[in-house]
Amino acid sequence: MNTPTHKSSSSMKLDLSPNIIQYTDGTVERLFGSPHVPPSPEDPTTGVSSKDTTISPLVSARLYLPKLTHLTTQTLPILVYYHCGAFCLESAFSFFHHRYINLLSSAAGALVISVEYRLAPETPLPAAYDDSWEALKWVCSHADPNQTHFEKLDQWVASHGDFSRVFIGGDTSGANIAHNIAIRAGSEPLPGNVKIVGAILSHPYFWGSNPIGKDVDRSLAYRFWVFVYPTAAGGIDNPSINPLIDGAPSLSGLGCSKMMITLAMKDELTGRGLVYAEKVKNSGWKGEVEVVEVEGEEHCFHIFDTETEKARDLIKRMANFISQ
Structure with missing residues (x-):
């Protein structure tokens, strides 16, 4: 901060x-926000190891490797994670996200790549979308290193990543990114012909000019969008923030085979998230949708306080989505 x-x-x-x-x-x-913290060779709570890497001159990431039972041969599901913060706050290197991803990596037994994308307003959208796609391409390029255009690959990803179990996910603005990445993956191939198995959209940041539920046009969510993407065609009805608007890419084209949408009952984004989930189910998309709505909780409660019973339960459910 x-x-x-x-x-x-x-x-x-x-x-x-x-x-x-x-x-x-x-x-x-x-x-x-929360202060940046260094990676840890072995987290004292979870045993997860973490390290930082550079993907490109503009994009970096923090990698998380849970304890292995077979040190040289074990492969793990991969989660490419996009942090929250309304596209202008927080970081893959912040305390909140470092603590949270340690717990999720451990619970899921997953190799996690937490992406440090560029923030607005210094670098407005669509930069965060482009950076996030670049990071996913970098991860998938490890499936066929002979074809990669990246100068630097990572040994953890190459040795322990299972490219038949690649997931994407994020919270609020990060969930928005995950949706847009899944749409892009439905029409644009990834290196190594890797396919995304699942997407986790937690408290997804969607909005629009037509109020849904308790949201209102000129709320903070609206003001943030105008701030981080001032040149967006259609403004608050740009398909990136309003995937329900006429003319948005069809949800039937989502490039993953299953999706988990997690919501908090007291979050103003929840009404729109529920409508999004129904639209996905009825779009003709062939995947499976699981919706988790947590009673009595606020926006991103499971990140800001990971020790409550409801936070632990939600992290466990997301871990099961990845590991099963």
């Missing part, structure tokens, strides 16, 4: 407190 700059309100260009402020000189003050 950034240290407050205490600039005068007259120098503010946009005030999205208590989350982020942009000033007229281009300075950005991030008020919400």
Whole structure:
């Protein structure tokens, strides 16, 4: 989290407190988030090992490897994960996400690649989508290293990744990214002809001009979208944020074979998430959809406090989705 700059309100260009402020000189003050933490050779709670790697000059990632039972031959399901933060906050290297992914990697027995994509407003959308696709291509390129265009591959992914069990997932804006990646994967091949088995969309950040449930047009979700993607064609009805709008890519083309959508009852995004789930089910898509709605909880509760009973249960359910 950034240290407050205490600039005068007259120098503010946009005030999205208590989350982020942009000033007229281009300075950005991030008020919400958790500090960056280093990777760990062996997490004391889970035994998961983590390390950081560079994918391209613009994209990096933190990799998580759970304890292995067969050190040299064991292969694991792969989860490519996109962190939350409204496209402008948090990080793959932040405390909240490091703690959370350690737990998920351990519970699922999965190799996790947590993607550090570029943030708005310094780099507006669609950069995060492009970075996230590049990271997925990098992971899949390990399935056929003779055909890769990447200069650097990773030994953990090459030795322990099971490319018949590749998953994508994320929370809120990260879930939005996962949806858009799944749409893209439905029409564009991945290296090694890898197919995505499943997608986890947790508290997905979708919006639109037509209110659904308790949401309203000019809410914080609306203001964030305009902030992070000011050039989006159609504005809040761009298909990237509103996959239900007429003219959006057909949900029947989702490039995965199953999907888990997790929602929190007190989250204003939940109404739209439920409609999205029904639209996917009725789109003609051949995959399976599992919807988990947690009573009495708020947006991203399982990341901010991983120790509650409901958080542990949700992490277990996501782990089972990956491991089974």
